[in-house]
Amino acid sequence: MFRKSIRQKIVGIAAGLIVLAVITSLLSMIMAGQVGHLLGELTSRYIPAYAHLARVNVRSLERSLAMRRMMMAKTQGPVEDETYAAARKTFDEINPIINQEADAARKLIVAIINDPSTPSDNAALGRIDDRIDNALNDLLPRLNTENQTLLDELDAKDFVSARKTMARAEGLRDDFNSRIEGIRADMLAQVSSSAKTVMSAQQHAIMISAAVTAIAAVLGFVFAMLVGSGITGPVMRLLEGTREVEAGRLDGSITITTQDEIGQLSAAFNRMIETLRHNQRIRETFGRYINPRIAEGLLDQPAIAATEGQRRVMTVVFCDMKGFTTLSEGVTPRGLVKIMNLYLSTMSEPIHAHRGIIDKYIGDAIMAYWGAPFVEETEQTHLASLAAIDMIGRVTQLRKELPELLGVRAIPTDCDIRIGIATGEALVGSIGSEFMMSYTVLGDTVNLASRLEGANKFYGSRCLISEATAAGCSDTIELREIDRLVVVGQSQPQTVFDILGKKDELTEAQTELRRNYAEGLAAYRERRWDEAEQALAAALAAVPDDGPSIALKARVEGFRQTPPPADWDGARHLEHK
Structure with missing residues (x-):
């Protein structure tokens, strides 16, 4: 009644x-x-x-x-x-x-x-x-x-x-x-x-x-007071339970004292709390294995797991640890796990801070990406570049922390990172089998980012980015053109760049390095070997340990002795990953 x-x-x-x-x-x-x-x-x-x-x-x-x-x-x-x-x-x-x-x-x-x-x-x-x-x-x-x-x-x-x-x-x-x-x-x-x-x-x-x-x-108001006088108590209990849920406390439940609509609502509320507790446990578990934003999307929208994938413009980053093999020699398995956890945590923080999605860890390599629906297409290259700058900036601190972690005085001097960034169309979605799925990105853009990460070893550089990435972040990031490169698996050359820093924050030495390197690169492409060597020498005078300048100078010296063929287009072809 x-x-x-x-x-x-x-x-x-x-x-x-x-x-x-x-x-x-x-x-x-x-x-x-x-x-x-x-x-x-x-x-x-x-x-x-x-x-x-x-x-x-x-x-x-x-x-x-x-x-x-x-x-x-x-x-x-x-x-x-x-x-x-x-x-x-x-x-x-x-x-x-x-x-x-x-x-x-x-x-x-x-x-x-x-x-x-x-x-x-x-x-x-x-x-x-x-x-x-x-x-x-x-x-x-x-x-x-x-x-x-x-x-x-x-x-x-x-x-x-x-x-x-x-x-x-x-x-x-x-x-x-x-x-x-x-x-x-x-x-x-x-x-x-x-x-x-x-x-x-x-x-x-x-x-x-x-x-x-x-x-x-x-x-x-009069009618509301009449109705409210009979349901105030149960509603207040519901309100208190809602506040507990809002505060993140999911341990309690509401006592059901009536059999009317409010009683039914209280029972439904208790079932909802139980479901939230279950989902929270799943999120906590999933969050340690896949990005929490993806986990929440899969839980909140289960249909996302059945998607066939979409083609979207994405920015993909690969980061690898240089000198990892040398560093891991003679280290116990427990010590190696400590190294990996410290390295991955240190390099993952900038990615999270700049709203990137860590796709997977592959040994000592990190694969991450930026793009819809997690960030806007117009800002993905900027965020990825900022993350790369931050990651490079943490190398010095990593070199200080690793000896303390392992209990040694020093680590190999070649301990560093290599980063490759590429932007382009990729297949995005839940991909896998009926037994296991993975929300990831696939395509040539992913392959190019991986190849650019590996190409750093040929240039002595830390970070190489594709031409599309450079075009997207040039308004906010200071860049330097490195070379025209044909990576493994591709036939057409594309211009690659490295990241020098944030806009208008270059030192005088970096500015001088970029100017002289550009002059040397232009002379190199026009087969003016003497001028190229002079410009690259000036670049190394500004920054003596600049890897790209050292590598290009060595190629100039090689071409001086063995000139390239007549149809040489100035591009470098990599035969290895």
Whole structure:
């Protein structure tokens, strides 16, 4: 019964609020329609009528000015005949316009009077209409008669009589304008009155809407209190349980004290907590073997596991430990595990910090990638380059920590890292068999990143990136073109670069190195061996241990002794991985 009562009360609240909302909407629509109707009359009748009367006044003044010009032109003789003709044309054109504007104003005023749907001062409007009629049918004809007499006297060159007639016409014109101005003033008062009526109607509509809304709020509050008085206790327990879950504490559960909807909700909440505990255990387990973001995606969206893969632009990074074989010689298995854990942890942190996904560890190699849906396509090359800079920066610290970890004084001096980065289209998705799946990336881009990592050993470099990667991060990363390279498995050369640092953060020596290396590389490609050797020597003077400069200088010396064939394109072909 209690469960049924709750449902009935909730339905009653909803029905009452719906009825009140409908009433409010209908009242708002009706009152908005009334306000709109009043506003329409104001904008389409009152204001245009006033504008017509204003133009009557203006046209009357223009006609008087044209008359004065004709008078002046006639008194000055034949030389002003053109001026007289132009003024006469203006004078003749204005007279019918005055009547048209006045008639238009009268029609609008009559329309206002005849419209019973809007409130208006019909008596005052009727007086305005009569005054316009008197001005048009009494005063204006007399003024036109005097104007015509004046024109006849001007044509007869009777200037003495014309001046007298001009004075009488000016008096009539002033009287006409005075009447029109009075009519305009009264019409403006009617416009203001209509505007006040519109504002009053609008305020009335707002007040009624506010009152109905307030009534709906009060009734809704009363009904809500009635229903809430019977379910507050269970709901508070649910709220407390929710706060515990929000804080990450999933050990508790809610005591079920009722059999109504709240009791069912409490039971469902307990089942949800159990499911969350189970998922948390799975996440904690998966998070140590695959990236947590991928694990969460697989748990939250199980359909992702069945995807056939998508082709997306991705940036792939391979990182390998140089000198690992030498370092691992003579180390116990336990010590080797310590080395691997320290090295992988040190190099994985920058990848995580820059939102990369670690795909797998392959011995001492790390494969990671950036791309949708984990980062935007436009920022993936920038993030991967920053991660590479950070990884290289941690080599010095790694060399200090390894001896302490192994309990030795020093480690081999060639302990370093090699990084390869490539950007391009790759197949992304859950790939594997019915027994085991892996969310990974495949394709030529992955192979190229792996080949570039291995190519570092031929150049004595730490990080080589593909041309597409360089194009994507050149605005934020300082780069140096290294060579045109054909890696194993490809037939076309592509330009490779290495990363010098963040934008505008190069040292003077790095800047000098890049400039001289570029000059040496250009001379090398044009077979100018002496110039190439000089430029590379200058590069090594700036940074004596620069691997790419040493490697390119050795190739120059080799080509000096054994020149390349005539069809040599300057690219280096790697025959080994």
